[in-house]
Amino acid sequence: MKGIYLVTDSGLCREKTLEFTVTEALRAGVCCVQLREKNSTTRGFVETALRVKASMADVDVPLIINDRIDVALACGADGVHIGQDDMPAVLARKLLGPDKIIGLSVESWEDVEAAQELDVDYLGVSPVFPTPTKTDTKTVWGLEGLARIRAFSRHPLVAIGGLDAANARDVIRAGADSIAVVSAICGTADPYGAAQILCETVNFNLDKP
Amino acid sequence: MKGIYLVTDSGLCREKTLEFTVTEALRAGVCCVQLREKNSTTRGFVETALRVKASMADVDVPLIINDRIDVALACGADGVHIGQDDMPAVLARKLLGPDKIIGLSVESWEDVEAAQELDVDYLGVSPVFPTPTKTDTKTVWGLEGLARIRAFSRHPLVAIGGLDAANARDVIRAGADSIAVVSAICGTADPYGAAQILCETVNFNLDKP
Numbered sequence: 547m548k549g550i551y552l553v554t555d556s557g558l559c560r561e562k563t564l565e566f567t568v569t570e571a572l573r574a575g576v577c578c579v580q581l582r583e584k585n586s587t588t589r590g591f592v593e594t595a596l597r598v599k600a601s602m603a604d605v606d607v608p609l610i611i612n613d614r615i616d617v618a619l620a621c622g623a624d625g626v627h628i629g630q631d632d633m634p635a636v637l638a639r640k641l642l643g644p645d646k647i648i649g650l651s652v653e654s655w656e657d658v659e660a661a662q663e664l665d666v667d668y669l670g671v672s673p674v675f676p677t678p679t680k681t682d683t684k685t686v687w688g689l690e691g692l693a694r695i696r697a698f699s700r701h702p703l704v705a706i707g708g709l710d711a712a713n714a715r716d717v718i719r720a721g722a723d724s725i726a727v728v729s730a731i732c733g734t735a736d737p738y739g740a741a742q743i744l745c746e747t748v749n750f751n752l753d754k755p
Numbered sequence: 756m757k758g759i760y761l762v763t764d765s766g767l768c769r770e771k772t773l774e775f776t777v778t779e780a781l782r783a784g785v786c787c788v789q790l791r792e793k794n795s796t797t798r799g800f801v802e803t804a805l806r807v808k809a810s811m812a813d814v815d816v817p818l819i820i821n822d823r824i825d826v827a828l829a830c831g832a833d834g835v836h837i838g839q840d841d842m843p844a845v846l847a848r849k850l851l852g853p854d855k856i857i858g859l860s861v862e863s864w865e866d867v868e869a870a871q872e873l874d875v876d877y878l879g880v881s882p883v884f885p886t887p888t889k890t891d892t893k894t895v896w897g898l899e900g901l902a903r904i905r906a907f908s909r910h911p912l913v914a915i916g917g918l919d920a921a922n923a924r925d926v927i928r929a930g931a932d933s934i935a936v937v938s939a940i941c942g943t944a945d946p947y948g949a950a951q952i953l954c955e956t957v958n959f960n961l962d963k964p
Contacts, residue, residue, distance in 0.1 A: 587840035588822055613797055616825035620846045631796035637829045 547608070547668065549577035550714075550744045551704055551726040556583060556594075558732040564594060565601050567737045572605050574741035575749075576731075577724060578704075580627050580649075582612035595621035608647055615641050625649065627670060630657060635664045649704060653684045658695050670726065671695055673707020674717060678729070689720040696721025714747045756817070756877065758786035759923075759953045760913055760935040765792060765803075767941040773803060774810050776946045781814050783950035784958075785940075786933060787913075789836050789858075791821035804830035817856055824850050834858065836879060839866060844873045858913060862893045867904050879935065880904055882916020883926060887938070898929040905930025920949075923956045 552571045559567050568579055581598060583591045591614060599609055599621045608624035611617050613632045618625065625647025628638055638648055644665075651670040652658045661669055674687050685691070692705060705722035710730045717725055725748055734740040761780045768776050777788055790807060792800045804820060808830045811818055817833035820826050822841045827834065834856025837847055847857055860879040861867045870878055883896050894900070901914060914931035919939040926934055934957055943949040 588837075588842050589840045592842055592846065614825060615828075616823060616842060616850065619824075619850050620842060628797075631798045633797050633801060633825060633829060637801065641825065641828050 547577050547702065547704075548723050549575065549725070549748055550731075550741060551578040551580065551706075551724040552576045552731055552741070553580045553582055553612075553706065553726050553728045555728050555732045556586070558729055562737070565597055567732055568598055569601055570736075570738035571731050571741040572602065572607060574738050575745040576607065576741055578608050578610060580610040580612055580726070581623075582627075582728075584612075588614075588617070591617050592620050595623065599623060610647060610649060618642070618646070625667070627651070629653075629670075629672075635661075635666055639665050651706075652695065658699060662698075662700060666701060668702040668704050668723070669695070669699060671703050671705045671707075671722065674705045674722075675708025675713070677707040689716060692717065692720040692722060711743045711747045714744060718748060756786050756911065756913075757932050758784065758934070758957055759940075759950060760787040760789065760915075760933040761785045761940055761950070762789045762791055762821075762915065762935050762937045764937050764941045765795070767938055771946070774806055776941055777807055778810055779945075779947035780940050780950040781811065781816060783947050784954040785816065785950055787817050787819060789819040789821055789935070790832075791836075791937075793821075797823075797826070800826050801829050804832065808832060819856060819858060827851070827855070834876070836860070838862075838879075838881075844870075844875055848874050860915075861904065867908060871907075871909060875910060877911040877913050877932070878904070878908060880912050880914045880916075880931065883914045883931075884917025884922070886916040898925055901926065901929040901931060920952045920956045923953060927957060 556564050581595055595617050602609055610625045610627050611623045612627050615626055627649040629651040635650055648666045649668045649670050650666045651672045671687055671692050674692055676686055702723040704724040704726050705717045706726035709725050709727050714725045731737050731740050765773050804826050808818055819834045819836050820832045821836050824835055824842055836858040838860040844859055857875045858877045858879050859870055859875045860881045880896055880901050883901055885895055911932040913933040913935050914926045915935035918934050918936050923934045940946050940949050
C-alpha cells in the first residue's frame with residue numbers, strides 16, 4: 547500500500563457525491579480508500595459503505611472504515627482505521643480476524659512505542675502538519691517526528707495532516723509509505739485531477755528518490 | 756424477559772457511577788440492562804461495557820448494548836438494541852449470529868409492520884409517553900398505540916418513554932411485557948429503592964391483573 551491514500555469527508559465533497567469523489571480518485575490511481583463519517587448515524591454510515599464497497603468491486607484497492615468495526619463487518623470492508631479513542635487494537639484484531647487490515651493512528655511517542663507490540667498493519671502518523679479537518683489531535687509531528695517514527699517503528703507509515711502535492715515528496719523522503727489526504731482531493735472541484743497530480747508526484751518520487 | 760428493563764444514561768447518573776446504578780438496579784430485580792452511550796467515544800463505550808459486563812458476571816440478566824454491534828461483540832454482551840437509524844436488523848442478525856438478543860425500536864406503524872418479518876427478539880415501543888431523555892422520536896404511541904401494536908405483533912413488547920411507578924401498571928395492562936426506564940432509576944438518588952418500587956409494581960400487576 548504505497549501511494550496516495552484517500553480519506554473521505556462527506557461534508558467537504560459538497561455538491562459532488564461521495565461515490566463520485568471515490569470513483570474519480572480511484573481512476574487516478576489512489577492506493578487505498580478510507581471512509582470517515584464522524585457525524586453519520588450507524589444506518590447512514592452502513593448504507594454509504596455498502597454503496598462505496600459496491601462501486602469498488604472492480605478495483606484491487608482496499609476499502610478501510612474509520613473507527614466502526616460494526617460498519618466494516620456489515621459492508622465487507624477490507625479493514626478499519628482506528629484512533630486512540632476507538633476500539634483497542636487487540637479487541638479490533640479479535641473481532642476482525644487475522645486477515646483484515648488494521649491501521650492505527652499514533653498521536654504521541656507513547657502511542658508509537660505501544661504500537662510496536664500490536665498486530666496492526668500500518669501506523670497513521672497524525673497529523674504531520676496542522677490541519678483543519680482534524681482538530682482533536684495532540685502532537686503535530688512535522689517531518690522530523692515522522693523521520694523519528696520511521697527509524698523506530700516496524701510498521702509501514704501512512705502520513706496524514708496538511709498534506710498536498712507541494713509537500714508530498716518531502717513527506718515520502720522523511721519515511722512515509724503513503725500520503726493520506728482529505729481536503730486535497732475531497733475539497734476540490736476536480737477530484738480526478740487533484741488525485742492524479744498527487745499520484746504522479748508520489749510515484750515520481752518513489753521511482754527516483 | 757418480563758419486568759423492569761433498565762436503560763442507562765451516564766449523564767443522568769451524575770455523582771453516582773454507572774456501575775453503582777446498574778448493581779443497585781440488579782439487586783432490586785430488574786430483568787435486563789441496556790447500556791446507552793450516545794456521546795461516548797468507541798474506546799469509552801467499550802471500557803464501560805467491559806466493566807459493566809464484569810460486574811454482571813454473577814447475575815442471570817442480559818446485558819444489551821444500544822446501537823453498537825462492535826461494542827456488543829467486544830464486551831461479550833447478550834445482545835443489542837437497535838433503532839431505525841442504526842444497523843439494519845438483517846445485517847445485525849448476520850453479524851451477531853442466531854443466539855444473541857436483538858431488540859428493535861418501532862417509531863411508526865410502518866416500522867411495526869416491517870418488524871413482523873424480521874428475526875428480532877422484542878420490539879421497543881418508543882416512546883409510549885413524551886420523554887425528555889429521547890427527543891428524536893416521531894410518534895408518541897400512548898396506551899392506545901401500544902395496545903394496537905400488541906394486537907398486531909408477534910414479538911414481545913418493551914415499552915419505553917415517560918414510564919414510572921405511577922403508570923407502569925397501565926402500560927403492562929395495555930400489552931407491554933417489560934417496562935423500560937431511564938430517568939426513573941438513573942435520575943434518582945436511590946436507584947435501588949426506585950427500582951424496587953418499580954419491580955414490585957410490575958410484579959404485583961403481573962400476579963393480579
